[in-house]
Each structure stands twice: as structure tokens, then as C-alpha cells.
Amino acid sequence: MSGGVTNGSLLTWASLGGGPAVLGDVLRLLRTRKVRITRVLYLMQSEDMPLPTESDLGAITLERILVPLADPTHHRVIHDAVRDRILPRLRSLDGVLHVNVSSGTPAMHAVWLVLHAGGALPMGTLLWSAQRLRTGQTRIDPVDFPIDTYLAEIRRGATARPKEAHFDPASRSARRRQALDTLARYARLPRAPLLVLGERGTGKTRLVETFVGPLKNRPKVITVTCGTLDPHLAMSMLFGHVRGAFTGAERDRKGFIEEAAGGVLFLDEVQDLERPVQRQLVRTLQDPERRFRRVGEAQERNADVEVVCASHLSFEALRKRLDPDLFDRLSLLLVEIPPLRDCREDLRDDWTRVWAEARSLEELSPEAPWSAAIERALKGDPLPGNLRDLQRLALILMARGSTAPSVSGAEEGLLEWTALQARFHAAERKGATATNGLGTGAWDGRVRAFKRRLARAARREHGSYVAAAKALGVSERMLREHAKKEKE
Numbered sequence: 436m437s438g439g440v441t442n443g444s445l446l447t448w449a450s451l452g453g454g455p456a457v458l459g460d461v462l463r464l465l466r467t468r469k470v471r472i473t474r475v476l477y478l479m480q481s482e483d484m485p486l487p488t489e490s491d492l493g494a495i496t497l498e499r500i501l502v503p504l505a506d507p508t509h510h511r512v513i514h515d516a517v518r519d520r521i522l523p524r525l526r527s528l529d530g531v532l533h534v535n536v537s538s539g540t541p542a543m544h545a546v547w548l549v550l551h552a553g554g555a556l557p558m559g560t561l562l563w564s565a566q567r568l569r570t571g572q573t574r575i576d577p578v579d580f581p582i583d584t585y586l587a588e589i590r591r592g593a594t595a596r597p598k599e600a601h602f603d604p605a606s607r608s609a610r611r612r613q614a615l616d617t618l619a620r621y622a623r624l625p626r627a628p629l630l631v632l633g634e635r636g637t638g639k640t641r642l643v644e645t646f647v648g649p650l651k652n653r654p655k656v657i658t659v660t661c662g663t664l665d666p667h668l669a670m671s672m673l674f675g676h677v678r679g680a681f682t683g684a685e686r687d688r689k690g691f692i693e694e695a696a697g698g699v700l701f702l703d704e705v706q707d708l709e710r711p712v713q714r715q716l717v718r719t720l721q722d723p724e725r726r727f728r729r730v731g732e733a734q735e736r737n738a739d740v741e742v743v744c745a746s747h748l749s750f751e752a753l754r755k756r757l758d759p760d761l762f763d764r765l766s767l768l769l770v771e772i773p774p775l776r777d778c779r780e781d782l783r784d785d786w787t788r789v790w791a792e793a794r795s796l797e798e799l800s801p802e803a804p805w806s807a808a809i810e811r812a813l814k815g816d817p818l819p820g821n822l823r824d825l826q827r828l829a830l831i832l833m834a835r836g837s838t839a840p841s842v843s844g845a846e847e848g849l850l851e852w853t854a855l856q857a858r859f860h861a862a863e864r865k866g867a868t869a870t871n872g873l874g875t876g877a878w879d880g881r882v883r884a885f886k887r888r889l890a891r892a893a894r895r896e897h898g899s900y901v902a903a904a905k906a907l908g909v910s911e912r913m914l915r916e917h918a919k920k921e922k923e
Contacts, residue, residue, distance in 0.1 A: 443531035444474040446521070448539035451480075455487035461535050461565050462495070464575035470533060478502050478521065500524070507539070513546045518555070523787070525557055527801060532560045536578060548578070553605065608778035614770060618642065621768045622650040628720050630705075630765040631745040632753070633772030636821030639745045642772065643701050651741050655698035659691050662707035669712045671730045680731025692719065692727055696738040705744040705765070706756040710898030713758040720764045756895065775821045782813050786825055793829040804832060804845060812849050816856055819863050828852045890918035 445465070450457035462472055474496045477487075482501060502520050506512050525532060534556070536547040550556055562578035606612040621629055629647070633639050640658060648656045664672055671680070675690030692700060702708070708716070719727045724737040744765050746753050754762050775785065783805065790803030809828075818824045831852050835844040893903035893914065900918075904911040 442471050442473055443533050444476060444528050445472045445533045445535060446476045446525075447478065447535035448543055449477055449479045449484050450538045451484075453538075454485050455491055457538055457565075458487050459491040460573050461537075461563070461575065462491070464565060464573060465533065465563070468575065472533065473530070474498060474528075476500055476521075476524070480504050480507060508542050510542045510545060513540075513542055514549070517546060517550065522550075522555060528557065532557050534560060534562050535565060536562050537565045555605070606778065607780040607784070608773075610773040611778040611781055614772050615642075615646070618646055618770045619650055621770060622647045624768070625651070625741070626723060627768055628765050629741075629743045629768045629770070631743065631770050631772065632750060633745070633747065634774050634819075634821055635747045636823040637772045637774055638822055639747075639772055640701070640703055643699070643743050643745065647701075647741075647743055648699050651699060653698045653741060655695070656701050657691055657695035657698060658701045658703060660703050662704050664708070666709050669709055670715065673708075673712060674715065674727050674729055676730035677732045680729070684731070687729075690727075690729065692725070692738050692740060693736070695740045697740070699741045699743055702742070702744045704746055706746050706748055706753055710758060710895065713761045714898075717758065717760045717764060720761075775818045775824075779814055783810075785822065786813065786829075789822060789825040790829045793826055793833065796833075799833055799836075803829075806845065808846065808849055812853060816853075817860065819859060824856065827855065831855075886917045887919075890914045894918065 445461070447458060447461065449455075458475065458477070462475075465472060472495055475487075475492070476498050478500050480503060486499070487497060500520065502516050504512055504516055534547055534551070536544050547562060551560060551562055563575050564578050565573060565575040567573045606615060618631070621627070631639050631643060644656045644658065648654070659673070661669075671684075671688070671690065673690050673692060675688050675693055676684050677687050678684055715727075719725055720742060722737075725740055725742075726735045726737045728735050748756065750766075750769070750771075754766075757765070775782065786805070786809075787803045791801070794801065813825070813828075816824065820827070828848070832845060832848045835848045890903075893907055894900050897903040897906055900911050900914050904914045907914070
């Protein structure tokens with residue numbers, strides 16, 4: 436290590452055998468490496484361990500962190516303790532973090548290496564190994580451990596976007612961990628379309644943008660919300676068009692497929708694409724070269740693009756909504772993201788990340804509030820909105836405290852959130868009773884609801900209102916009018 440003096444913090448276990456003298460040696464050796472430590476995070480297995488003296492520390496601030504360990508030789512015990520007690524504290528550190536991997540048991544050394552290789556430590560963290568030579572002298576060397584894992588790749592992306600809530604790839608719950616592991620394996624397979632299913636609010640879009648892009652080594656992800664595409668222009672917007680292809684086409688235009696060349700095309704809520712667009716997409720997906728035609732162009736083009744699709748529908752419901760050939764192509768590699776209620780072991784971590792993303796004022800506490808009442812509320816609620824339910828709670832609590840909600844403010848905020856959740860739960864139940872297509876209420880209302888659903892379903896099935904009207908033996912105008920009517 437060369438160059439100017441580097442300020443930073445030192446993270447180290449208190450030495451059982453060498454005592455505070457070991458820390459003094461490490462600080463002295465780092466100074467010879469032009470590393471100036473201003474804070475020491477001193478991890479102690481028990482409160483009665485001896486502390487460094489002023490002569491050991493000088494002007495350095497010592498922060499004692501008690502980390503009781505049931506077994507300091509057990510890798511999992513050490514890893515979980517560090518993850519729960521230490522890693523959250525490292526997010527707010529200034530300067531470079533330096534870790535002395537030498538103090539402690541061999542298992543402790545291994546955990547530092549694993550965490551560093553997995554990208555769990557802050558970006559730019561430096562590891563050091565201090566050794567006592569046979570001559571009695573001591574030396575310290577940087578640890579050169581350049582192993583790169585997909586965990587590190589994902590976490591680097593999360594570090595680059597610190598204001599956004601990200602799933603931790605090393606999740607606590609088995610269901611989420613299995614889903615993310617599957618997503619990682621599938622994402623690294625080139626040229627294979629990938630389908631991601633999950634309820635609204637489970638973070639599918641963020642997962643695709645932060646997991647799939649980096650794992651495919653694709654620098655950009657073009658996200659298309661399929662439900663927002665104009666039905667009459669969807670083909671052009673996706674595949675592009677040439678000048679004169681239709682009224683208003685005054686110049687050539689690239690579609691989303693070409694814009695995503697060299698990256699990932701993410702089709703969110705893919706079931707909302709019109710049937711003719713779905714059929715055209717089948718042609719592109721089944722071709723290894725991803726060939727396609729712009730609207731109005733005879734010559735085929737090709738784009739080096741990876742395709743990922745997502746839907747909030749269940750496997751069975753999506754199969755009914757998609758063109759059969761398209762569904763077959765997309766469902767070859769399928770990942771289902773579990774809802775939060777099935778991953779309650781991750782709730783506190785999710786809550787911490789959501790709070791950090793929602794925090795829009797500097798005077799708001801950077802630490803997410805946590806109490807037995809908050810834990811009961813989150814673990815007892817079905818959380819139908821998933822991450823959006825956590826976002827709602829964060830905003831309610833933030834609105835009740837400019838720095839951190841008081842005890843009474845937090846309690847009132849929880850009551851407010853619980854009342855709102857109850858309304859959403861009631862709306863979900865009411866909506867479920869209407870999913871039979873017959874509507875609710877009196878006869879006339881049910882008839883209107885049925886006609887509206889029939890008109891919309893016919894359009895989806897046949898690809899357009901013109902084709903649907905012909906198949907049903909009615910006028911296109913009547914079909915469109917029924918489709919637009921809302922329940923009274």
C-alpha cells in the first residue's frame with residue numbers, strides 16, 4: 436500500500452491470548468503503512484476482557500461492541516453474530532474500513548474472508564493480517580483475497596444505489612434464499628428467456644434490475660411496463676417502425692428491443708401485451724439471434740439482448756392469459772418470489788432497508804425504529820401489499836417524528852397503520868368475492884360487470900376488438916362500449 440495517509444476505522448476482535456497489546460501492535464504497524472486509524476471497533480466476547488490503555492490508543496476513539504458467542508470456534512455462530520450485531524453499524528462509518536483478521540479464533544479469521552469475498556463489508560474495505568515472526572518481530576500485510584462471487588456482484592450494485600431497498604442475496608428465510616439462488620443460477624445462463632412470478636410488492640422489478648443485469652454482465656436493463664403501452668402502438672414501440680409504416684410515422688424509430696441491445700429487456704406484467712404482439716414476440720424469442728422486423732420493414736434485424744418477463748399472476752392464471760407458444764417459451768426457466776408473509780425471518784432486514792429508502796429528510800433517524808410492538812404488528816399481519824405495507828408503516832412513523840418517533844407517537848402510528856391495513860384487507864376480501872366474474876350487488880350491476888369482463892376477455896383471447904366481435908357475432912362498437920363501462 437502506498438501514497439498518502441489514509442484515515443479510517445479499524446475493526447478487530449479483542450485478542451484472548453495477547454490482550455490489548457495486540458491492538459497496540461496492529462495500530463503501530465498500520466501507521467508504518469501510512470494508515471491513520473481514528474476509530475477502533477473493538478469486538479469483545481465478554482465484558483470482563485481487558486481494555487486498551489490511553490498509551491495504546493492515543494487520540495483514537497474506542498467503541499466497545501459486546502458480541503457474546505456460544506461457541507467461538509463455530510463458523511455459523513460467528514457469522515450470524517457478525518451479521519446481526521456488526522454489519523448494520525458499518526453502514527454509517529466514514530472513511531475506509533480496515534479489518535484485522537488475525538485476532539480471534541481460526542473460525543473468526545475465515546468468517547472475515549467469507550464476508551469480504553461475498554461483498555458484505557463496505558466497498559473499499561481493506562483486510563490486514565498481523566503476524567509475529569520467529570525473530571520476535573511483528574509485521575502486517577494486506578490480505579490479497581480476490582475471490583469474486585455473485586453475492587459480491589449483487590452487493591456492489593446495491594452499494595452503488597444506497598438509497599434503494601434491495602433484497603440481501605444471503606436471506607435468512609429458506610424460501611427466499613432458495614428463490615434468489617435459483618434466480619442467480621438461471622440468470623447466468625445466456626440467451627434463455629426468464630420468467631419471474633410474484634405478488635405485487637414483492638420487489639420483482641428491483642430484483643431484475645439489481646440481480647439479473649449484473650449476473651448476466653449486462654450494463655443496462657430496459658424496463659417496459661406492458662400495461663402502459665398503447666394497444667395501437669405496442670407493436671411499433673416494442674419492435675420499432677420505419678418511416679411511412681403508418682399514419683404519423685414520419686421517421687424511422689427504434690423499438691425497445693433495439694434500445695436494449697447489449698443489455699436486458701425486462702417486460703413487466705407481460706400478460707398485458709396484446710395477442711398479436713405476443714405472437715410476434717414468440718418469433719423473436721425462439722431465434723438464437725433474436726431476429727425481428729420493424730413495423731413496415733421487410734428485412735429482418737437482430738439484437739444482442741437478454742429477455743426477462745415478470746407477472747403478478749399465478750402460474751395457472753398467466754397460462755390462461757398468454758399465447759400458448761409464448762407461455763411455453765417463457766416458462767422454461769421460472770422463478771417464483773415468495774411473499775413477505777412466507778419469509779418472516781427476513782422482516783426486520785426488509786424493514787431496515789425500506790426505512791432507509793423512505794428516509795427523505797436528514798433530521799429523520801437513520802436507524803429504523805424497532806420494538807416489540809412493531810415486531811408483533813409486522814409478524815401478525817398478512818402483509819398483502821408486501822414491501823408496500825412496510826413502506827406505508829415507515830411513512831406513517833416518519834410523519835409523526837422529525838427525528839425519531841416518540842414512544843407514544845410510535846404507538847399511535849402503529850394504530851393508524853393497523854387501521855389502514857384492515858381497510859386494505861377488507862378490500863382484498865371483497866375483491867376476491869367478485870372474481871367469479873358475476874360482480875356484486877343487484878341484478879343490473881352484476882349483468883353489467885359480466886358483460887364488461889366478457890368483452891375484455893374476448894379481446895384478450897382474439898387479440899383485438901375487431902376479431903373478438905367477429906367471433907361473437909356482435910358489432911365492434913358494442914363490444915368496446917361494454918368493455919369501457921364501470922361498475923356502479
